[in-house]
Amino acid sequence: MTTTLSTNKAETEAAVRSNRIPTVSIYGLPFSKLNMDDTVAYLTDAIDRRSVTHVITANPIMVMTAVDDSGYYEMMRTAELIIPDGTGVVWAAKYVGEPVAERVPGFDLLQRLMDAGQSKGWSVFLLGTDQQTIDQAADNLRLKFPRTRIVGVRNGYFGPEQDAEVVKAIREVKPDMLFVARSSATQEPWIARYKRELDVPLIMGVGGSFDIIAGKLKRAPKLFQKLRLEWFYRLLQEPARYKRMLVLPKFVIKVIREKEKVTKARPYS
Numbered sequence: 001m002t003t004t005l006s007t008n009k010a011e012t013e014a015a016v017r018s019n020r021i022p023t024v025s026i027y028g029l030p031f032s033k034l035n036m037d038d039t040v041a042y043l044t045d046a047i048d049r050r051s052v053t054h055v056i057t058a059n060p061i062m063v064m065t066a067v068d069d070s071g072y073y074e075m076m077r078t079a080e081l082i083i084p085d086g087t088g089v090v091w092a093a094k095y096v097g098e099p100v101a102e103r104v105p106g107f108d109l110l111q112r113l114m115d116a117g118q119s120k121g122w123s124v125f126l127l128g129t130d131q132q133t134i135d136q137a138a139d140n141l142r143l144k145f146p147r148t149r150i151v152g153v154r155n156g157y158f159g160p161e162q163d164a165e166v167v168k169a170i171r172e173v174k175p176d177m178l179f180v181a182r183s184s185a186t187q188e189p190w191i192a193r194y195k196r197e198l199d200v201p202l203i204m205g206v207g208g209s210f211d212i213i214a215g216k217l218k219r220a221p222k223l224f225q226k227l228r229l230e231w232f233y234r235l236l237q238e239p240a241r242y243k244r245m246l247v248l249p250k251f252v253i254k255v256i257r258e259k260e261k262v263t264k265a266r267p268y269s
Helices: 011-016 036-048 060-068 070-076 087-095 105-119 130-144 158-171 187-198 209-213 222-226 230-237 238-245 247-266
Strands: 022-028 027-034 053-058 081-084 123-128 148-154 177-181 203-205
Touching: 022 087, 027 070, 027 158, 036 053, 036 081, 036 105, 036 203, 053 105, 053 187, 060 070, 060 087, 060 247, 081 087, 081 130, 087 247, 105 123, 105 177, 105 203, 123 130, 123 158, 130 148, 130 209, 148 158, 158 187, 158 230, 177 187, 177 209, 187 203
Parallel strands: 027 081, 053 081, 053 203, 123 148, 123 177, 177 203
Antiparallel strands: 022 027
16 A cells, blocks of 8 residues: 655645645555645646546545456546545545545535636536436535536436436536446446546536435434534435445555555565
8 A cells, every 4th residue: 555745735725726635545546635726726627628537536445446346446546536435445545644624525515616616607517316316416406506607408218228317418508517326336436437528627426415315315414423423313214225335344454454565565774
């Protein structure tokens, strides 16, 4: 597990301006060390320049999937920005001695970008989940961020034979942002496959965010967030997710073992 050099605030600001960001490498996957404010600044600049940017809001489950699946691993490495959404990733970065500035939750980042869009005049396309949920999420976002235009809404239940149709519909309205919520197996690979063809400045997978925005699920209370137990609160709401959660202890053990290997491999001074 290799890491990049640490950075201070001045270096971070310079990195944002120059389109380079400080990262910590976790199994070869470069996680951003930027805090929320600097992440928003970086992405605002990307949107203003209309530079296609695939943002992955990554957690330990995704990291372990990448470790076990070379195709998924290479897909993640093609992303322009990987942010530490999961608390396990934040812990891992700190454990190897290269802490990130803070956890950057995808749900909060979506809200911040929607808010930034109000003054920037941005437009957004919402793609994913079922039609009722996505429609309700769109209505709620319009109420909260009335000056960020929602120019397209579509459910995420479509197969490869409909990909061209979906891509065409998105390209026709030319959104500044595309938020995608599909199954964990298809969400990021679909974005990676079509991001150049879509030609949208910011494309981000948002997982279950639309369910929360629509009121279908509740976000974890502040106490759970503070204790870094949002994952547990979601598990309580969706018990069927327990099989996915079984990978978390494996992630912790692997991080510890990998650090031990690196420590033992270092020559004595």
